Amino acid sequence: MNDCTNAIEIKGVTKKYDGFTLDNISFDVPRGSIMGFIGQNGAGKTTTIHSILNLIPLNAGEISILGMDHIRDEQAIKERIAVVFDEMPFHDVFTAADMGRIFKGLYPLWDDAVYQEKLERFQLPQKKKIGQFSKGMKMKLQIACALSHGAELLIMDEATTGLDPVVRSEILDMFLEYLQDEGHSILMSSHITSDLEKIADSVTFIDRGKILLSGYKDDVLASHGIIKCTKGDYRELDPADLVSTRLTDFGAEAMVSDKAAAARKYSGMVIDPAALDEIMVYYVNRTKKEWS
């Protein structure tokens, strides 16, 4: 086993499409942690994941997964990772038992006992055709398959989108169990920030193909704050300290990226903590500076 400290290392990755560029992005996913990869639809989350998986050729940059090069060592990497997409990729005519038999042949470390245990835990029928499964059942089956071959890294692209809170909660619990092994890591792209706030150790925020933030979730949450003040007080704030400002009928809500410094500088003002979804919204509107 490779002793690398990061499960994923992305350096200067660029991918150009007509009308969109994944622009020189860099970030690391520390080993043994879960990273939330957040951003609005079309921000570049899926393109980044496809780059990591070598589904698309890059224009520039390097990607290392579990200490190996994502192109040169593609086969070895793919034996040790698992991927869960937002859409069910298994044909409707198959059953959970069929998928178990197929994956057993595909993965050298496939563990039938673990797979059976996951199916039982998720209450998934063995013989029922996948076409008759609900969306939640389909996602659970995909996750059961992903967690049954000893994968050291789990990559998920919007895997919890469209699922009801009960199913999401079951799935998140399973991810937390998976992370009990210190060698396991998860990269989870989502725009449901509440899920990530619950389980993520670190977050990376992408917008319009650029990484705006990457770091430990607690640090990100601790460093950001929202100054709630009157429009008159807002005019006194230094624009350089602000990410962007939401103007309401009652006043202004301005986000700062260095809450401690802002607290010292604007000692008379109230600075509320910011949630991940608020951070996302304020950063998305950063070019407008003021919005309502």
Next chain:
Amino acid sequence: MRTERVKALIRREWKLSKKFYLSGFAAIFGIGLVFLLFELSMQFGNLKSLRSDELGAIRVFVWYISLTVTAYGPVAVSASENGTHKKDIQAKWLKYSYTLPVTPNERAAARMILLLCIQAVGFLLSAGWVTFSLKMLGSHFSIYAFLILLVILDIGLLMLLIQYAFILRARDMKSYSALQTKFTVTMIGAGMFFGMLIARKMKHIAEEVKQDESKYLGFMQKIEEAPEKAILTDWLNLFTFGHAEQIISTAKHLLPLAIPLTVVLYVLLFLVIRRNLKGAWSHDRSAV
């Protein structure tokens, strides 16, 4: 290459395509049964009451058609595109499959092994029924019947090769439809081109026949008078305006080439499958 992985891929592809192949073989088996019913009726049923020359003519007609359908049918079914690639795109499996530890060689090998197995079954079914049809016509299965079946298989393989060269490049339904259309247009274009070449050749032969019409009428008369005694050369003469011997002589020289040609087509098919399933999505962001 890992054997277990190839086996798993074959199992998956078989489950997806077995309905296509089994229904194709069943349909041909059904047609074969119709011919058998005709034969039973000619021997024991209502058709037995016909005059012997009429009965002979019907028997020859029935078993020649049977020979054509059964010789081409199973081989054609086994060499047809089974729709797996389209199903994989629709089910999103294609994209997912590139996250699995499967090499392009394993991917192509699985498809080829399944294809070879199906084609072996198709070939045996064809050979079996052709032998039976030939027996009903008072003939027997020969090396040339085998080579003709191989030529039919090669035509099927060539079509499949061209089709795979187009459609396996598709990574989403939009590009699949576009590539399928390109394939269809290409085949229509090729068909028109070769059709015109053949028509020009036929025109030339027809002019020869005009000059010596009595010769052509001679073949017709022979078949009409004693169809049960007509041999393959007579029928070929009828359809080629008296060029049977020339065709048979050319075929005798060319048919043995069917064996190396089959091998070449299989190798090309493997390379086309491997190249076109190699991965990497297009540069169109909406495709991923």
